[in-house]
Amino acid sequence: DVKVTQSSRYLVKRTGEKVFLECVQDMDHENMFWYRQDPGLGLRLIYFSYDVKMKEKGDIPEGYSVSREKKERFSLILESASTNQTSMYLCASSSPLSGRFHEQFFGPGTRLTVL
Amino acid sequence: GESVGLHLPTLSVQEGDNSIINCAYSNSASDYFIWYKQESGKGPQFIIDIRSNMDKRQGQRVTVLLNKTVKHLSLQIAATQPGDSAVYFCAENIWYSSASKIIFGSGTRLSIRP
Numbered sequence: 001d002v003k004v005t006q007s008s009r010y011l012v013k014r015t016g017e018k019v020f021l022e023c024v025q026d027m028d029h030e031n032m033f034w035y036r037q038d039p040g041l042g043l044r045l046i047y048f049s050y051d052v053k054m055k056e057k058g059d060i061p062e063g064y065s066v067s068r069e070k071k072e073r074f075s076l077i078l079e080s081a082s083t084n085q086t087s088m089y090l091c092a093s094s095s096p097l098s099g100r101f102h103e104q105f106f107g108p109g110t111r112l113t114v115l
Numbered sequence: 116g117e118s119v120g121l122h123l124p125t126l127s128v129q130e131g132d133n134s135i136i137n138c139a140y141s142n143s144a145s146d147y148f149i150w151y152k153q154e155s156g157k158g159p160q161f162i163i164d165i166r167s168n169m170d171k172r173q174g175q176r177v178t179v180l181l182n183k184t185v186k187h188l189s190l191q192i193a194a195t196q197p198g199d200s201a202v203y204f205c206a207e208n209i210w211y212s213s214a215s216k217i218i219f220g221s222g223t224r225l226s227i228r229p
Contacts, residue, residue, distance in 0.1 A: 004158070035219075040124070040221055041221060042204060042219040042220050042221040042222055043159070043204070043219040044219075045216055045217075048214075048216065050214055056214060058216070090158050090159070092158070096215075100164075101208065101215045102147045102149050102164060102206075102208035102215065102217055103149075103161045103164070104159075104161065104217065105161075106157075106158030106159050106160070107158050108156070108157055108158050109157075109158055
């Protein structure tokens with residue numbers, strides 16, 4: 001069974017802290033994505049990566065960075081957490097080699113609260 | 116700019132009835148339109164897609180209709196069951212440069228009345 005896992009389901013951090021959100025997929029997918037989900041706004045793309053050490057900005061990259069050192073792992077970093085980054089963070093992966101770039105597999109999400 | 120998913124935020128349906136969830140989109144360059152389902156406490160899950168050169172596609176108990184003239188997408192669920200309770204997102208796949216990304220709508224929460 002295919003799986004995308006995220007390091008934490010719930011996380012509470014303080015303003016100014018550096019926060020790492022980890023995502024691992026076991027499907028050997030090339031593409032990985034980070035979204036945030038807020039009520040009434042749907043899912044918004046923060047960053048994505050189509051290969052190891054490659055990254056592309058999504059629609060709302062400000063305040064975030066990413067790292068992809070291994071194919072199966074994609075990390076989202078909040079350099080200095082702020083209260084407006086309180087949100088649900090979702091990781092996803094997909095494989096362009098399957099021809100189905102738009103079929104993304106999601107992790108369960110990390111609900112981050114910044115106090 | 117790009118936008119998708121100008122649909123009702125909630126929908127309540129009697130168990131056993133058919134559900135119709137609607138969505139509007141603005142980008143005519145999308146090659147695929149997709150529906151995702153998100154159950155409580157889980158990430159979104161792919162349900163069905165439709166290529167932009169089609170107007171109808173059927174799956175198991177679900178049908179997606181695409182009307183490109185009015186830029187409208189709908190998801191029909193036959194004989195709605197309690198397990199269909201979820202938030203449904205319409206989405207479109209857009210290509211730029213050599214990569215593609217998905218634009219998600221804001222979602223419709225489907226609740227089932229017993």
